[in-house]
Amino acid sequence: MAVWGDDVSVDEAALVRALPPMLQLLGPSSGPTQQELLARMQEVVEAAVTVLRVDSVGLILLDEDDRPRVAAATNESAWDLEQAQAEYGEGPGIDSLRTGEPVAVDDLSEADDYPRLREHLAGTEVRAVLSSPIRVNQSIVGNFNSIVHEAHDWTMAQRRANGAYADVVGLALRVSAAAAKADETVERLRGQSALSGDTQRWEKSVERGASGAECEPSPPRRTGTPHDR
Amino acid sequence: MLADEMNVIHYVAASDGQGRLLEKAEAGTMEGPCTEAFVHGRIIATSDLSTETRWPAFRAAVAGAPELRAVLGVPVKLGATPVGTLDVFRDRPHEWTESEREALARYSAVVQAHLSSALAAHRAGEEAAQLQYALDYRVIIERGVGYLMARDHLDAVAAFNALRSASRNSRTKIGQVAEQLLSTGELPTER
Numbered sequence: 001m002a003v004w005g006d007d008v009s010v011d012e013a014a015l016v017r018a019l020p021p022m023l024q025l026l027g028p029s030s031g032p033t034q035q036e037l038l039a040r041m042q043e044v045v046e047a048a049v050t051v052l053r054v055d056s057v058g059l060i061l062l063d064e065d066d067r068p069r070v071a072a073a074t075n076e077s078a079w080d081l082e083q084a085q086a087e088y089g090e091g092p093g094i095d096s097l098r099t100g101e102p103v104a105v106d107d108l109s110e111a112d113d114y115p116r117l118r119e120h121l122a123g124t125e126v127r128a129v130l131s132s133p134i135r136v137n138q139s140i141v142g143n144f145n146s147i148v149h150e151a152h153d154w155t156m157a158q159r160r161a162n163g164a165y166a167d168v169v170g171l172a173l174r175v176s177a178a179a180a181k182a183d184e185t186v187e188r189l190r191g192q193s194a195l196s197g198d199t200q201r202w203e204k205s206v207e208r209g210a211s212g213a214e215c216e217p218s219p220p221r222r223t224g225t226p227h228d229r
Numbered sequence: 230m231l232a233d234e235m236n237v238i239h240y241v242a243a244s245d246g247q248g249r250l251l252e253k254a255e256a257g258t259m260e261g262p263c264t265e266a267f268v269h270g271r272i273i274a275t276s277d278l279s280t281e282t283r284w285p286a287f288r289a290a291v292a293g294a295p296e297l298r299a300v301l302g303v304p305v306k307l308g309a310t311p312v313g314t315l316d317v318f319r320d321r322p323h324e325w326t327e328s329e330r331e332a333l334a335r336y337s338a339v340v341q342a343h344l345s346s347a348l349a350a351h352r353a354g355e356e357a358a359q360l361q362y363a364l365d366y367r368v369i370i371e372r373g374v375g376y377l378m379a380r381d382h383l384d385a386v387a388a389f390n391a392l393r394s395a396s397r398n399s400r401t402k403i404g405q406v407a408e409q410l411l412s413t414g415e416l417p418t419e420r
Contacts, residue, residue: 010241010242011239011240011241011242014231014233014239014240014241015231015241015242017233017234017239018231018232018233018239018241018312018313019348019351020234021232021233021234021236021312022231022307022312022344022348023348023351023352025307025308025310025312036345037346040342040343040345040346041342043338043339043342044339044342044343047335047336047338047339050328050331050332050335051332051335051336051339053328053332168339168343171343172339172342172343172346175343175346175347175350176346178346178347178350179346179347179349179350179353181350182349182350182353182354182357183349183353185353185354185357186353186356186357186360189357189360189361189364190360192360192364
């Protein structure tokens with residue numbers, strides 16, 4: 001069955017057929033570790049420089065108190081930009097967070113809207129910045145900033161691409177959160193089943209071919225069984 | 230495009246009708262730049278399909294789509310194994326530059342990162358469902374085992390095996406088999 005969204009179509013049946021071999025390749029381990037999730041997020045951010053053909057990118061995410069925090073940057077100057085925005089509460093990224101719209105600055109050294117940021121970054125290589133909001137389930141959770149080291153007139157194609165990449169980052173965040181949450185649930189349920197266990201012990205002893213003597217269960221309950229009728 | 234269990238790649242998603250046609254023609258003829266990218270695990274490019282000689286069947290299959298001219302296919306891998314391809318096209322002849330090839334390869338790595346996390350989430354979700362099922366039915370299964378022990382003078386393992394065997398033979402989950410045993414006094418296979 002094909003699923004359509006705008007012009008995009010997805011063949012669900014083919015996707016389902018592709019799942020088993022991919023799951024097999026994933027190996028026997030359970031959910032991804034925190035390090036693996038971070039490494040994948042780093043991959044997504046680093047790839048943006050090549051994909052979008054910019055000099056660097058930075059990522060700001062909102063914390064649980066809705067304060068902007070620098071989450072990633074591909075080089076020192078990008079990190080500096082993000083940190084300054086978070087600290088001063090001004091900049092294209094902050095405006096993008098506030099309005100939910102992309103914000104383009106062609107030349108930060110002439111950006112009168114951001115005097116503290118402009119002063120802070122004077123003499124650095126950060127010049128043109130394009131900020132797009134990152135959404136997870138329609139909520140703004142951060143922003144994605146592309147940086148060019150010279151004054152630059154951001155084209156419509158670049159604005160669209162930056163927004164699309166911000167969506168990719170949002171998807172990465174959502175998938176990572178889902179993976180971490182599912183793994184947490186597995187751990188909790190494993191803990192609960194380890195607490196009980198007759199059935200589990202029987203399963204294991206059957207697998208080992210052991211006798212049942214070592215895992216004798218409690219006597220059969222009679223209440224509610226056909227024996228009582 | 231993604232591969233199935235027989236390692237045959239199928240069209241899975243496309244951004245538009247032409248892209249869909251490209252992928253379906255590749256899957257149908259089992260040749261073309263994307264198929265080759267999957268088989269060899271490396272980037273494959275063609276600058277103009279109208280003059281391309283490497284894939285005659287594929288070229289014939291897309292002959293009715295003059296918008297499909299330049300194609301670039303990169304493998305999508307899990308670990309080191311190709312599991313599919315990510316493909317782009319242009320509607321005019323185009324020599325793919327090194328930076329375009331590199332950009333698509335990096336974007337393929339992003340797709341791989343997404344796939345890995347999504348698959349891990351999928352598997353953890355399935356495992357959670359199985360564990361939850363086992364927990365929900367634990368007491369019922371234990372009661373079913375106890376019932377069989379008393380009824381058939383079995384030890385615990387033999388009784389559990391009887392439940393499990395009835396579950397397999399009737400293609401019913403073991404918890405439901407135990408539930409039926411407790412309500413009717415019979416295993417589904419004893420009817």
